[in-house]
Amino acid sequence: MRIWDIPPEKMCRQHLLGEHRELHALWSIITNNKKAYAHHPETMRWRGKLKALYLRHEALVEEMTRRGYKHHTPLDPALATGKAVQDEFVDSYEEQVRLLKERGCDCRV
Numbered sequence: 001m002r003i004w005d006i007p008p009e010k011m012c013r014q015h016l017l018g019e020h021r022e023l024h025a026l027w028s029i030i031t032n033n034k035k036a037y038a039h040h041p042e043t044m045r046w047r048g049k050l051k052a053l054y055l056r057h058e059a060l061v062e063e064m065t066r067r068g069y070k071h072h073t074p075l076d077p078a079l080a081t082g083k084a085v086q087d088e089f090v091d092s093y094e095e096q097v098r099l100l101k102e103r104g105c106d107c108r109v
Helices: 013-031 041-046 050-066 093-103
Strands: none
Touching: 013 041, 013 050, 041 050
16 A cells, blocks of 8 residues: 655556555545554554545546546545645655656656
8 A cells, every 4th residue: 555745747547546546445444443454654644634635635636637537536525634734754755756766667757
């Protein structure tokens, strides 16, 4: 599970859509108090920052729409509480760029 900190417009199709799918899973884990992945580092860094996660979702949706994808899975904005900025990282931004470059995908990092 990973929510990148890379701008969505730089992400390839695979990573953009994959992150969107994983973001919904993460949102469900946190908002529904699910046990699965509750202690995963990616889950832990978003606890108390659902507003930031919501804003990340909106940025992904904006890029998906720009690329011609239809979006049918909105998040409930009433649940978007806590900090609006993500300031914790599992991997630094620089490390995330390196990881994406190693994957040989079409991400523009």
